[in-house]
Amino acid sequence: MKQAYQWPVLNPPVAEEKPFETGRHGDLRNDEYYWMGDFFREGPDSDQVVSYLNSENDYTNSMMAGTDQLQSELYQEMKSRIKETDESVPVYSNGYFYYTRSEEGEQYFKYCRKKESLEAEEEILLDVDRMAEGHAYYSVAGFNISPDNKLLAYGVDTVSRRQYTLHVKNLVTGELLSDSIFPTSGGSEWGNDNKTLFYTATNPQTLLSEKIKRHTLGTSEEQDVVVYTETDNSNYIGVGKTKSEQFIVIASSATMSSEYLILNADNPEGAFEVFQPRMKDVLYDIEHHNNRFLVVTNKDALNFRLMETPLDNTGVEHWKEVIAHREDVLLEGIDVFKDFLVVTERKNGLIQLRIRNENNAEEHHVDFGEPAYAAYTGSNPEYNSSSLRYIYTSLTTPNSVYDYDMISRGKVLKKRQEVVGGYEPDEYVTERLYASSHDGTSVPVSLVYKKGFTRNAQAPLLLYAYGSYGNSMDAGFSSGRLSLLNRGFVFAIAHVRGGQEMGRHWYEDGKLFNKKNTFADFIACGEYLIAGQYTSREHLYAEGGSAGGLLMGAIANMRPDLWNGIIADVPFVDVVTTMLDESIPLTTNEFDEWGNPVEKEYYDYMKSYSPYDNVEAKAYPNMLVTTGLHDSQVQYFEPAKWVARLRRLKTDNRVLLLKTNMEAGHGGASGRFEYLKEVALQYAFLFALEGITE
Numbered sequence: 001m002k003q004a005y006q007w008p009v010l011n012p013p014v015a016e017e018k019p020f021e022t023g024r025h026g027d028l029r030n031d032e033y034y035w036m037g038d039f040f041r042e043g044p045d046s047d048q049v050v051s052y053l054n055s056e057n058d059y060t061n062s063m064m065a066g067t068d069q070l071q072s073e074l075y076q077e078m079k080s081r082i083k084e085t086d087e088s089v090p091v092y093s094n095g096y097f098y099y100t101r102s103e104e105g106e107q108y109f110k111y112c113r114k115k116e117s118l119e120a121e122e123e124i125l126l127d128v129d130r131m132a133e134g135h136a137y138y139s140v141a142g143f144n145i146s147p148d149n150k151l152l153a154y155g156v157d158t159v160s161r162r163q164y165t166l167h168v169k170n171l172v173t174g175e176l177l178s179d180s181i182f183p184t185s186g187g188s189e190w191g192n193d194n195k196t197l198f199y200t201a202t203n204p205q206t207l208l209s210e211k212i213k214r215h216t217l218g219t220s221e222e223q224d225v226v227v228y229t230e231t232d233n234s235n236y237i238g239v240g241k242t243k244s245e246q247f248i249v250i251a252s253s254a255t256m257s258s259e260y261l262i263l264n265a266d267n268p269e270g271a272f273e274v275f276q277p278r279m280k281d282v283l284y285d286i287e288h289h290n291n292r293f294l295v296v297t298n299k300d301a302l303n304f305r306l307m308e309t310p311l312d313n314t315g316v317e318h319w320k321e322v323i324a325h326r327e328d329v330l331l332e333g334i335d336v337f338k339d340f341l342v343v344t345e346r347k348n349g350l351i352q353l354r355i356r357n358e359n360n361a362e363e364h365h366v367d368f369g370e371p372a373y374a375a376y377t378g379s380n381p382e383y384n385s386s387s388l389r390y391i392y393t394s395l396t397t398p399n400s401v402y403d404y405d406m407i408s409r410g411k412v413l414k415k416r417q418e419v420v421g422g423y424e425p426d427e428y429v430t431e432r433l434y435a436s437s438h439d440g441t442s443v444p445v446s447l448v449y450k451k452g453f454t455r456n457a458q459a460p461l462l463l464y465a466y467g468s469y470g471n472s473m474d475a476g477f478s479s480g481r482l483s484l485l486n487r488g489f490v491f492a493i494a495h496v497r498g499g500q501e502m503g504r505h506w507y508e509d510g511k512l513f514n515k516k517n518t519f520a521d522f523i524a525c526g527e528y529l530i531a532g533q534y535t536s537r538e539h540l541y542a543e544g545g546s547a548g549g550l551l552m553g554a555i556a557n558m559r560p561d562l563w564n565g566i567i568a569d570v571p572f573v574d575v576v577t578t579m580l581d582e583s584i585p586l587t588t589n590e591f592d593e594w595g596n597p598v599e600k601e602y603y604d605y606m607k608s609y610s611p612y613d614n615v616e617a618k619a620y621p622n623m624l625v626t627t628g629l630h631d632s633q634v635q636y637f638e639p640a641k642w643v644a645r646l647r648r649l650k651t652d653n654r655v656l657l658l659k660t661n662m663e664a665g666h667g668g669a670s671g672r673f674e675y676l677k678e679v680a681l682q683y684a685f686l687f688a689l690e691g692i693t694e
Helices: 034-041 044-065 066-079 504-508 517-530 547-558 575-580 587-592 598-611 637-651 675-690
Strands: 091-093 096-101 111-113 123-127 138-145 151-157 164-170 176-190 198-201 210-218 226-228 236-241 247-253 258-264 273-276 284-289 294-297 305-310 320-323 329-336 342-345 350-357 363-365 372-375 385-393 399-406 413-414 426-436 442-450 461-464 492-493 540-546 565-569 622-628 658-660
Touching: 034 044, 034 198, 034 284, 034 637, 034 675, 044 066, 044 637, 044 658, 123 151, 138 164, 151 176, 164 198, 176 210, 176 236, 198 236, 210 236, 210 305, 226 247, 258 284, 284 329, 294 329, 294 540, 342 372, 426 517, 442 517, 461 598, 492 517, 517 540, 517 547, 517 598, 540 547, 540 675, 547 565, 565 675, 575 587, 622 637, 622 675, 637 658, 658 675
Parallel strands: 138 176, 461 492, 461 540, 540 565, 565 622, 622 658
Antiparallel strands: 091 096, 096 111, 111 123, 138 151, 151 164, 164 176, 176 198, 198 210, 210 226, 236 247, 247 258, 258 273, 284 294, 294 305, 305 320, 329 342, 342 350, 350 363, 372 385, 385 399, 399 413, 426 442, 442 492
């Protein structure tokens, strides 16, 4: 049923202006809302910040009050499709089957295992629902079992700043050991002695991963030994173990270069050795495989190639080619088994799994058979196995877990995500289209709609994209999205440059001084869908989050006339200010992606597209902007400042709403159902603009 939503006539909050100069290179750049960052700076305006965010929340709640019943119905509708009592497909590792399960009415999961057989007695290793009691936010990460199966290390974050306290549990007695380490990234790795734990220590202010430390159980955190210190603050670091469990590996990587250090896991108190010193503009990744190391690298290979090197001579001069570079195929990664090599590749924007038999050199690809889909290897911890677990999904196929026999080439569906209440894939149609961008580049668009859809320019369409860091947005299923499709919406993904859908060049052409290609691609996709009468300007909507929120801000400035509404989730919209402030978490890790504005050419280019800097006195689309007070990746004050400036300058009377989750961060609510309330708000916003009331 369609009936125009009556937006209340209310006065929005007005943020106080306090001049503050943030320009560089002789450029006068007044940031009148700079004071909004005081919540984390603990400045004099901290209380005013919280008061302002609360007033914006009150305004949003009042403006959307007429949709409260619809939001409640949407939440229940989406929640009802999720099987509340459910269990993951067990993964076999080192003598145990590991799985998670959920129970009706519970927000979190139980981590469980059974010894040797699925008929064995269940051990509940972590009951996160009980652990989370009394916490508005609760996240468990880095689930890590010791080699003797007796100890579990894991990290806990109760704030949503991705600063984890590392704990160790004795799985034999059930007791929590006294070892407690903060702040960490949450992950860790065991030495093969079952008493040594390596972990990533983070900076409490910048949140940067700065050191890898070695902890011996039963000793104090102060006695932990620093085994690696990262001196380049543009690099992320972490520690793990090869699949063979023979080597502890420290990884240090930035956008354009990487470096690894290795240590025999049987000698955890030994010294790490550099695998190959970092090389300018060269990325590499390593894995131990029988009597060699395998190396995936872009050295002299834009789309990456596979190399091998002896265990005792790991320098680049010893690398030999196994799979050559191909201009039309991106080599994304590998998974190793004793007798097999699984290569994840991307061709024409789609994932391929290439199986290579190491005994006879035979190769083949797993057949998927749909025009747009997502596929990736699942959890495969067992080295001596000929069975590959992979995950498959598409815009119409729910997440499906398969076990694939790499010898017989037969596959077994272990589990398909159940959509409670019934779901018929044949009732929905998916297409793969190509839009021509400003420079003639063909940009893929994946879309899905309910059967019976007519291309008459009257249907509402939500166009989504990300477009940064080389992250490819593959076409996957969402049961929640059915609430859009069943009400007549078309959903589309624009595979814009900045991702890697079409190869490494797709990423290179959407970063640094090519960033504006991302925005132009998205606009071209919108125009293409209008030209094809999939929708019209009156019914076209855009959504993106984080770096995709930057995209939303840019297209709002560049082509405000093209969209009836925009949803910007935790948007990165104040690029210049953030990239100039190295005290802000993660800024220095991002220089290879956006550039360093300390250099004038980067400053000028960033400022030319930064959404906050390019707000003008003109009409803008209807907009819903979301953020989280404790967001560690895109700080809350970026969207808050952006909305305040939009309110002051925009010349239209369209709706502009800011919603801040005062108890969460970048990923929103932590419970498996709570996030649906945020989705319900977004959908209700779209439906209000479309006059959809039920």
